[in-house]
Amino acid sequence: MITLYDYELSVNCYKVRLLLNFLSVPHKLHSIDFFPGWEHKSEWFKEINPLGHIPVVDDDGYILRDSNAILIYLATKYDDGLKWYPTQQAELLGEVSQWMMFSEGTTNTASAARLHDSLGYEFDIDACRSGAHRLFRVLDEHLWFREQQNLPWLCSAEFPTLADLVIFPDVILSEEGGINRVSYPAIRRWTDRFRRLPSFSLMAGVLPAGTI
Amino acid sequence: MPALDLLDEGEPLVLRSLPIDASLEEVQRHLGGHEFSVHTGQNDQNPLFGLVPSDQNSFCYQNSASADPFAARFLLQPFSSTKTIIHGLVAPAPEEGDRLASLLHYNTQLTRFREEVESSISVSADLWLEDIHRPTHGRRGIVLSTADEIEVEVVKKWKAATDIAGFELRPAGTELPTFQPGAHIDLHLANGLVRQYSLINGPGEQGCYQIGVKLEQDSRGGSRFLHEEVQEGDRIAIAGPHNNFGLRRDTPRTVLLAGGIGVTPLLAMAQALDRTELGFTLHYFAQSTEHLAFQDRLGELGNRLRTHIGLGPEETMQTVEKTLGSYDHLSQVYSCGPPQMINAIRDTASSLGWPPEAVHYEYFKNEKTIDQLSAFEVHLARSGVSLSVDSGKTILEVLRANGVPLPSSCEQGACGTCEVAVLDGVPHHQDVYLNDSEHEAGNRIMTCVSRAHSKQLVLDI
Numbered sequence: 001m002i003t004l005y006d007y008e009l010s011v012n013c014y015k016v017r018l019l020l021n022f023l024s025v026p027h028k029l030h031s032i033d034f035f036p037g038w039e040h041k042s043e044w045f046k047e048i049n050p051l052g053h054i055p056v057v058d059d060d061g062y063i064l065r066d067s068n069a070i071l072i073y074l075a076t077k078y079d080d081g082l083k084w085y086p087t088q089q090a091e092l093l094g095e096v097s098q099w100m101m102f103s104e105g106t107t108n109t110a111s112a113a114r115l116h117d118s119l120g121y122e123f124d125i126d127a128c129r130s131g132a133h134r135l136f137r138v139l140d141e142h143l144w145f146r147e148q149q150n151l152p153w154l155c156s157a158e159f160p161t162l163a164d165l166v167i168f169p170d171v172i173l174s175e176e177g178g179i180n181r182v183s184y185p186a187i188r189r190w191t192d193r194f195r196r197l198p199s200f201s202l203m204a205g206v207l208p209a210g211t212i
Numbered sequence: 213m214p215a216l217d218l219l220d221e222g223e224p225l226v227l228r229s230l231p232i233d234a235s236l237e238e239v240q241r242h243l244g245g246h247e248f249s250v251h252t253g254q255n256d257q258n259p260l261f262g263l264v265p266s267d268q269n270s271f272c273y274q275n276s277a278s279a280d281p282f283a284a285r286f287l288l289q290p291f292s293s294t295k296t297i298i299h300g301l302v303a304p305a306p307e308e309g310d311r312l313a314s315l316l317h318y319n320t321q322l323t324r325f326r327e328e329v330e331s332s333i334s335v336s337a338d339l340w341l342e343d344i345h346r347p348t349h350g351r352r353g354i355v356l357s358t359a360d361e362i363e364v365e366v367v368k369k370w371k372a373a374t375d376i377a378g379f380e381l382r383p384a385g386t387e388l389p390t391f392q393p394g395a396h397i398d399l400h401l402a403n404g405l406v407r408q409y410s411l412i413n414g415p416g417e418q419g420c421y422q423i424g425v426k427l428e429q430d431s432r433g434g435s436r437f438l439h440e441e442v443q444e445g446d447r448i449a450i451a452g453p454h455n456n457f458g459l460r461r462d463t464p465r466t467v468l469l470a471g472g473i474g475v476t477p478l479l480a481m482a483q484a485l486d487r488t489e490l491g492f493t494l495h496y497f498a499q500s501t502e503h504l505a506f507q508d509r510l511g512e513l514g515n516r517l518r519t520h521i522g523l524g525p526e527e528t529m530q531t532v533e534k535t536l537g538s539y540d541h542l543s544q545v546y547s548c549g550p551p552q553m554i555n556a557i558r559d560t561a562s563s564l565g566w567p568p569e570a571v572h573y574e575y576f577k578n579e580k581t582i583d584q585l586s587a588f589e590v591h592l593a594r595s596g597v598s599l600s601v602d603s604g605k606t607i608l609e610v611l612r613a614n615g616v617p618l619p620s621s622c623e624q625g626a627c628g629t630c631e632v633a634v635l636d637g638v639p640h641h642q643d644v645y646l647n648d649s650e651h652e653a654g655n656r657i658m659t660c661v662s663r664a665h666s667k668q669l670v671l672d673i
Contacts, residue, residue: 141319144228148312183231183295 002027002074005048005056007034009118011111011169012067013055014203018165019071021201023078035119068100071162083159095155099163105135106170113177125178132179136187139167143186152193160197168194173205218276218283218303225311227300227318234329235385236269236290239298242329243271243286250282250302251317253310258317293387298322333385361400361449362386364421369444372424373505376473377439381421384447388421393480394457394546394574397421398621399438400449407434408576408622410476410548411453412506414483421450424505426473454621456628456645457546457574459484464542466492467535469557471528471549475505477574478548482513493518495535497528497549529556539566546572551579551644558647568649575644578624578661582642588664592616592673593635607632607659607669616673618659625661632659637669 004020006013006029020027032054033039041052049056049065056065057074064070075085086092109131115121116128142154154163172191174181181188194200195209202208218224232239244265249258263271263286274283281304289297300322306314364381372378396410409423428435442448459481460466466485468478475496485492494513497520498504510517520531536545545566547557554573561571584604590611591598601610608630611618621629625643634657641651643658650656657669 141228141323145312145316145319148315182291185229 001060003030003058004028005030005032005040005045005054005058007032007040007054009204010034010054011107011114011173014169014206015067015166016055016057016070016074017203018169018201019074019084019162022084022165022197022199023074024199025074025078068103068166071166075162083157083161084165085162086157092155092157092161096161096163099154100166102135102139103163103166103170106132106167109135110170110174110177110179113179114173115177117177128177129179132174132177133183136171136174136179136181136184139171140184140186143190147186147189152190154190160194164190164194169203169206176205218274218281219285219301222303223305224283224301224303225305225314225318227302227322228315229297229299230319230322230326231291231295231297232326232329233295233385234333235293236288236296238333238385239288239296239329240265242325242332243288243298246325246328248284248318248321248325250280251306251310251314252280253306253313294385298326361451362388364388364448364450366442366444366446366448367420369442373507374500374502375427376503376505377425377427378506379423379425379438379442381423381448381450382419388419389453390418391453392455393459393484394477395453395455395480396457396477396627397423397450397452397454399423399434400451401434401437402441402448403433403437405434405437406621407438408627410457410480410574412476412479412509414480414509415487421453424473424476454627454629457548457572459546460544461485461488461490463544464491465540465544466490467543467545468492468494469497469532469535469545469547469549470494471497471547471553472499472503473505474547474549474553474574474576476548478546479506479509481546482516483509486513486516492516493535495520495531497523497531497553525552525556528553529560532557533560533564536561536564536566538564539570544570544572548574548576551575551577554644568647571647573647575626577622578626578642578644580625580642580644582625582661583640583663586640586663586665588666589668590664591668591670593670594673601663606661607657607663607671611659611673618673620660623660625658628658630659631656633672635670635672637667638665639663639669640665 002025004013004016004027006017032045034054039045040054046052048063051065053065055067055070056063057070064073072085076087079085082088085096109128112123113125113128113132116123116125153160154167155161168191171187192209243263247260247262249260252258261273261282261284263273263284266272269288271286272284275281284300284302287299289299291297300318302318363384365384366379367382368380370378391411396408399407399409401407409425412422412424425435425438427439457477468482470478478494482492482494493516495518496504499522501521504510504519523531545561547554554575558571558573587603588601589598590601590607595616599610599614601607608618608620619629621627626645628645634655639654639657640663642661642663645658646656
């Protein structure tokens with residue numbers, strides 16, 4: 001059985017919950033009192049992850065930290081069709097990896113702005129917001145041209161991949177960091193499609209499809 | 213909208229709409245002079261085309277005569293004061309196989325155009341606000357957030373009178389807040405100084421601020437910098453507007469007494485009153501007719517303006533006494549000018565029976581010698597903190613040093629920005645912002661200059 005060390009409001013934990021639910025992998029959540037308890041910095045948790053970060057999964061004793069690593073592991077092991085992380089298709093896998101790298105940028109800007117506004121993290125909020133808008137412009141342009149080719153997702157496949165999954169949470173929660181998405185119609189349509197996927201799971205701040 | 217045959221026949225190619233972070237006016241201004249290239253499939257042979265405005269929000273191009281007819285229409289959708297969406301159509305539509313390449317081509321063209329527009333306004337704004345003109349010295353230890361600052365461009369600088377320069381300031385990108393007559397703005401100058409200047413705009417004059425700056429012979433750097441260094445095209449950060457010199461607009465007779473550059477807030481008031489049925493007169497005392505500033509605005513006031521040229525202090529006060537007359541419950545007086553003149557006007561009004569609430573004034577500076585000898589405690593009632601104010605330190609400085617943020621502006625007891633309510637204790641007032649009865653009431657204090665006579669002051673913060 002998989003245990004996910006989890007915090008409801010964490011974007012990175014949400015990514016893992018999304019994939020576990022998409023893949024219908026049985027799991028249990030171990031809630032960490034991230035705020036205000038800072039339990040992820042506690043002695044007992046640092047024995048599991050010396051970095052003091054969540055999420056961490058424990059798959060019958062196999063312990064893995066870092067959301068991207070966890071997602072790659074889960075998708076490779078539990079996705080029978082190998083679609084979320086298409087290890088058998090070199091070009092497609094390259095694209096997926098490229099956009100997973102891109103999500104480092106959205107996490108450091110859009111999600112950082114959200115942490116600044118909601119949890120009081122000390123970031124340069126103006127730099128976070130303008131950085132997020134720069135990335136969102138690139139994302140919106142890319143998605144618009146995908147649509148022109150009848151491709152609904154970030155990568156050249158008819159199905160969503162980890163690329164969509166890791167970028168979606170940063171984007172859908174951006175308004176909690178003061179970054180609105182009025183200028184990005186293609187992004188808004190893409191988030192709508194993503195939220196209509198079967199077994200899609202919500203979190204606080206993420207509304208069902210059809211809303212903004 | 214003019215008919216464009218090529219666009220109206222058949223299906224044009226609908227381009228990707230692009231939001232631009234700029235006002236409609238900015239985008240229009242750039243679009244008129246920008247050239248785009250037609251997508252032909254052979255990159256080195258793409259002919260250029262420029263768009264011509266066809267109505268306010270639409271720009272067109274049509275070339276039907278040549279062997280390769282081509283037409284384009286760009287529509288500008290104003291989304292907000294800082295965002296405009298550009299929608300484009302071109303005809304003829306390309307073959308299906310060229311469609312994506314064509315869309316990419318025009319998207320690249322429009323993206324470049326967007327960069328051109330945005331770089332003309334926001335890049336310089338960022339540089340300016342963050343790096344160059346931000347005061348860096350310690351005096352303004354607490355800079356209010358950048359959201360409170362507005363970046364403006366000096367679009368006009370002119371000689372308004374002897375030693376007085378007029379400045380017209382227009383915003384880069386945003387809209388200016390509205391304001392009431394008597395309001396002033398803070399100018400954050402590149403030399404690190406912050407100075408207050410009254411707005412002289414009349415009612416309904418939106419979109420720009422106008423101020424008048426007198427070159428002070430003993431300038432501490434503010435007026436000299438503005439006169440000698442600041443040029444048309446320069447960008448300045450401003451804050452405000454703030455209004456500590458409010459105008460009552462329910463008074464049958466308003467007397468405005470202006471001395472020299474003190475005319476600026478009163479000119480805004482006169483223009484506002486001029487649009488009403490209320491009676492008012494602007495008395496303008498100046499050294500010579502060449503010292504009368506903003507003659508065009510003065511001219512509009514007709515016989516509501518009385519100028520008094522070259523009077524000495526005594527003659528000035530005789531004129532003031534005659535003008536004010538005895539108090540009649542239907543009058544209010546507003547004065548602004550040199551401190552000695554305001555002091556004399558207050559004394560005269562008081563001796564003629566004018567109550568303090570009918571006598572309004574704004575000092576541009578506090579000429580009193582500030583006594584900083586006393587030492588006392590301040591207790592902050594809401595914060596539950598007690599702090600000692602030693603001699604040589606102001607209350608404002610002590611509060612800031614202990615992490616209690618308080619806005620301030622002139623820091624010489626003239627502008628009223630750093631006012632705090634007093635709950636207990638006896639203030640030692642040294643400001644020129646509060647009037648005598650307000651000083652006597654003792655329930656407000658200007659923390660930048662005033663101190664305590666009692667051992668402790670309890671402040672409502």
